[in-house]
Amino acid sequence: QSQQAAVVEERNRMARDIHDTLAQGFTGVIIQLEAAEDATSCGQQAEADKHLHRAAGLARQSLSEARRSVHALRPDALERDNFWDALKGIIKNTTAGTALHATFELRGKLPEFPRIWQENLLHIGQEALTNTLKYADARNFRARLTCNGKGVRLELRDDGAGFELKDRNDGLGLTGMRERVEQMSGQLEITSERGKGTNIVVTLPLNQESKS
Ligand SMILES: Nc1ncnc2c1ncn2[C@@H]1O[C@H](COP(=O)(O)OP(=O)(O)OP(=O)(O)O)[C@@H](O)[C@H]1O
Ligand SMILES: [Mg+2]
Structure with missing residues (x-):
């Protein structure tokens, strides 16, 4: 029984991780390829080349992240940076030169996070950005992290189209976010x-528990 539960849980983790690396990665690649197309049709070859270069970088990065998630390894983006810097880097690379303007705000000092929190927060931030790019047609995306002695609060906001919150029609993205937050005994609020x-x-x- 418990072995079966462990198998289901591991399958869930892989599904979430693959969604959060491949699906998000492809969205970034598409956004940059579209920007390259736009630039080309305006005769701006140098600009187009920059977007192509970014698209290739994002593709390479998500391929390596997908490999790592199959092997249950820590995301490569977190080997060098904490989740906040890693998230900023990914958001900047994905939105550079597009119509979506991203801003970042860090309030307080980033505490030492458990490793699993870093992974979860990175993926949650990426999914929020991916959904914004796919559905929101927004002008602005803002990531804000507030840290104090009591805990942390990550806020991801876009000023786009919005949607009706229904209880059970989420795709893998919002469901994965919920599962990740639950795993950390946190709270998720979507408005x-x-x-x-x-x-x-x-x-x-x-x-105390989460600091270990
Ligand atoms: N920022 C957003 N702006 C507008 N609509 C959104 C936004 N985020 C989510 N949605 C809506 O909520 C739905 C569910 O999102 P969710 O991320 O769970 O699934 P998905 O993006 O459709 O598919 P998947 O994430 O599994 O690839 C989306 O299909 C979209 O209609
Ligand atoms: Mg999604």
């Missing part, structure tokens, strides 16, 4: 309104 954009807030309490 969205047609025409007013979407806001995703993850709150994680810092207690």
